[in-house]
Amino acid sequence: MMRASVEGRSAWHAALLMLICAAVPAFASADPRVQELSLDQAEALLMSQPHISQRLAAARAGASGEQRAAGRWANPVLELSDESVSGGGQSEDERSIWIRQSLDLSRVRRQRSLAAAAEGGARVADTQHGVRLLIQQLRNSYFNALYWQQRTRLLADARTRIERLITMITEQVARGETAQFDLLRLEQQQVSVSAREAASAARADRDHQRLLALLGLGTQQGLRLTDPLIPPAPPDLVSLLEQLPRLPVLRAAQARLDAAQASLRAEQRTRIPEITLGLGHRTVESNGMEQDGALVALEVPLPLFDRRSDQRQIAASNVESTTAELTALQQQVAGDVRGLWAAATRLRGQAMRITEEAERSSSAMLMAAETGYAEAELSVLQLTDALDTVLSTLLNAHDLTWAARAAHNELHRYTLDDSNE
Numbered sequence: 496m497m498r499a500s501v502e503g504r505s506a507w508h509a510a511l512l513m514l515i516c517a518a519v520p521a522f523a524s525a526d527p528r529v530q531e532l533s534l535d536q537a538e539a540l541l542m543s544q545p546h547i548s549q550r551l552a553a554a555r556a557g558a559s560g561e562q563r564a565a566g567r568w569a570n571p572v573l574e575l576s577d578e579s580v581s582g583g584g585q586s587e588d589e590r591s592i593w594i595r596q597s598l599d600l601s602r603v604r605r606q607r608s609l610a611a612a613a614e615g616g617a618r619v620a621d622t623q624h625g626v627r628l629l630i631q632q633l634r635n636s637y638f639n640a641l642y643w644q645q646r647t648r649l650l651a652d653a654r655t656r657i658e659r660l661i662t663m664i665t666e667q668v669a670r671g672e673t674a675q676f677d678l679l680r681l682e683q684q685q686v687s688v689s690a691r692e693a694a695s696a697a698r699a700d701r702d703h704q705r706l707l708a709l710l711g712l713g714t715q716q717g718l719r720l721t722d723p724l725i726p727p728a729p730p731d732l733v734s735l736l737e738q739l740p741r742l743p744v745l746r747a748a749q750a751r752l753d754a755a756q757a758s759l760r761a762e763q764r765t766r767i768p769e770i771t772l773g774l775g776h777r778t779v780e781s782n783g784m785e786q787d788g789a790l791v792a793l794e795v796p797l798p799l800f801d802r803r804s805d806q807r808q809i810a811a812s813n814v815e816s817t818t819a820e821l822t823a824l825q826q827q828v829a830g831d832v833r834g835l836w837a838a839a840t841r842l843r844g845q846a847m848r849i850t851e852e853a854e855r856s857s858s859a860m861l862m863a864a865e866t867g868y869a870e871a872e873l874s875v876l877q878l879t880d881a882l883d884t885v886l887s888t889l890l891n892a893h894d895l896t897w898a899a900r901a902a903h904n905e906l907h908r909y910t911l912d913d914s915n916e
Contacts, residue, residue, distance in 0.1 A: 534637055534722040540710050541633050547626060554622040558615020566608025571596040574775075585782055591790065593775035601767035606760045613754035620747035627743060627908065629709075634904050636706045641720045642897045643699035649893060650692035653886045657685045660865075660878075677875040684879050688886070724896050725846060726903035729839045730910060735832050738911050745828060748821045755817045759810040765803045768796050828909065835906040842899035846892070853892035857885040 541547070574593035579586065599605070661681050667673035707713065729735075739745060773792035778785065864881035867873035873881075 530718055531721045532718045533720075534634065537633060537637055537706075537710060538630060540712075541629065542626075544711055547629070550622050551619075551626065554619045558612070558619050561615050562608055562612040565611035566604055568599065568604065569597050587782075588780040589777065590779075591775055591777040593773050593790065593792070595771055595773040595792070595794075597769055597771045600770060601764040603761050603764045603769070606757050606764060610754045610757035610761065613750045613757060617747045617750035617754065620743040620750060624743035624747060631904065631908055633706075633709055634907060635901075636702060636709055637720060637722070638724060638897070638900050638904065640699065640702040640706050641722070641724055642893075642900075643695055643702055644720070645724060646890065646893055647692060647695040647699050649886070649889050650688055650695055653882065654685060654688045654692055656861075657681055657688060657882065661685060674875075680875045680879055684882060724893075724900055725850070726839065726843055726900045728843065729836055729903060729906055732833070732836045735836065735906075735909060736829060739825070739828055739832065739909065741911055742828070742909060745821075745825065748817075748824050752814070752817045752821050755810070755814045759807070759814050762803060762807040762810045765806075768798065770795055832906070832909045835902060835909070839899065839902040839906050842895070842902050846896040846899040849895055850892045853888045857888055860885055 572593075572595040574591075574595065576589075576591045576593075578589045580589075581587070661678065664673050664678050664681060668675055668678050703718070707718070712718075740749070771794040773790070773794065775790035775792070776787065777790055778787040780786075860881055864873060864878050868875065868878040
């Protein structure tokens, strides 16, 4: 098998050094049109959009209105009457005016107002939970785009490395120093990596546009995502578990239980009947004589048929089911936090270790493979196998880093950020 001549090896080694130095190019772009975007900036941009503040303001206004409506007294009733009776040469006119007002002596309205306030609080918490889901979607979109961008760069680095080898081997084939098969094998390798790069670049473009749309940036181009894919260390597990009751999803469930309990208390107070007090004045004219006087009336419903026992039973069962739902949700969330914290901690440590080992061993393997091929110690099949192995190792390490970030993102759902609440 033909190889490079001894006289040409000095030039080969110089070119080899250039290849190794270019193995991991810098990510930063010198293009002034490229704007940097950190995750914090992206979240601030999302929260500044009008539809976020409008949703929160509408939920709070609706809750406040429903609470006031449930606690407000019923309007008084004004009644006017005028009766005229005549017969047998006599006539009588009777006029009366009444004002009637129901009295909440049982404090039912107070309990219904508390129930409405709790229901409103649940809706506000649901809205805040919806905003947190949007932030979670933003984080996923941000790091999805970053993952595919970096994956595309790894594939582009591998393609560039192969293309440089092809350029040098093409010259050697022309001089008759290397077999044509070596060139064809590397060209096949280059086509395979280029296809993977194209697919990865398309996915990167798609996720980049999704991120732009989520941030309301339209079709703006040239955003460079600056946060690292490797996540920071997760918060302390004990502090995470302690703050769980403050999460919007659990606050909403607790508020619904409070509303159910207040509704039950309201139904229990309906055993005390609602009294309606009436005050009035009556004037009677009969045969030219006029008499008048004050009127007082008291209306008390008699619970003969409807004693609201069914409503109390419904309210009690609602309290039981809501309590069970809250308990189940608390257990589920606590279990999710423990599991995600363990996964995020383990994956982060493994990703940092394996990424470092992959970069170190890949550089060493590339140098050994390319030097061995240049010195006729390795065949082209062994060289391409080394290139495949290095690329696979770097992509696997990259995938592990993404798994660590994905676990960290899931854990972030249970991490409070009071600025967004």
